[in-house]
Amino acid sequence: MKPYVTLNCAMSLDGFIGKQGLRVRFSNEEDKRRVHAIRAKSDGIMVGISTVLTDNPHLTVRHAKGKNPVRIVVDSNARTPLNAKVLDSSAPTIIAVSRRAPIVRRKRLQEAACVIATGEKKVDLKSLMASLSEMGLKCVLLEGGGTLNRSMLELGLVDEVYLTITPILLGDGIRWINGTLSRKINLAYAGSRRLGDQMVLHYKTK
Ligand SMILES: NC(=O)c1ccc[n+]([C@@H]2O[C@H](COP(=O)([O-])OP(=O)(O)OC[C@H]3O[C@@H](n4cnc5c(N)ncnc54)[C@H](OP(=O)(O)O)[C@@H]3O)[C@@H](O)[C@H]2O)c1
Secondary structure, three states, X not given: OOOEEEEEEEEEOOOEEEEOOEOOOOOOHHHHHHHHHHHHHOOEEEEEHHHHHHHOOOOOOOOOOOOOOXXXXXXXXXXXXXXXXXXXXXXXXXXXXXXXXXXXXXXXXXXXXXXXXOOOOOOOHHHHHHHHHHOOXXXXXXXXXXXXXXXXXXXXXXXXEEEEEEOOOOOOOXXXXXXXXXXXXXXXXXXXXXXXXXXXXXXXXX
């Protein structure tokens, strides 16, 4: 068993979701409201550790009405800083680490979050999904970054995808799927929507 997973990301017109050393705002106000409405309906929001280290996101519901989902950080080496916003008291947080994560860091994180250890060097995402399902999480919003998106898609753990296309060009940076895919993944068109100057594309995985 696994939760239903919705991947959401916003990218530049040339396909990048971030750029090193540059803080880029992708979503306009309407898109923020759309994403926060999905957050409010989700049981969990999941991100990779690099997103926490780069953006320090709250991962809470602020631009829509509804409760805050459980925050999930995929962090093999327990690198989540103790002062990260995802560890504040506004919602419960799960830090998924690997079994090789330093014990001292794991123990410190346990004071602020629920720590799940799975996988040897990297977090075992299939096993993490099974644990989340056992904990009662039925739907999870995956909010990147590109490396975690790639692993989740490649393992067949993503059920639907929303891509917001923003009218900016970055030239280079981190792609919404960061790294290569070992297989072709077919998606089925499920709709599109214009939100001001942005386009939101919706696909289901087959
Ligand atoms: N525009 C958007 O919608 C959006 C959304 C989110 C993020 N971003 C941007 O994306 C960038 C970060 O993306 P990123 O690709 O560098 O990193 P990321 O996907 O946020 O995090 C990747 C890290 O997660 C950890 N991880 C642990 N187990 C994993 C597994 N099984 N599979 C994959 N990752 C695993 C790895 O680090 P460890 O081995 O240390 O655990 C890995 O390096 C930032 O620039 C951020 O601003 C943009």
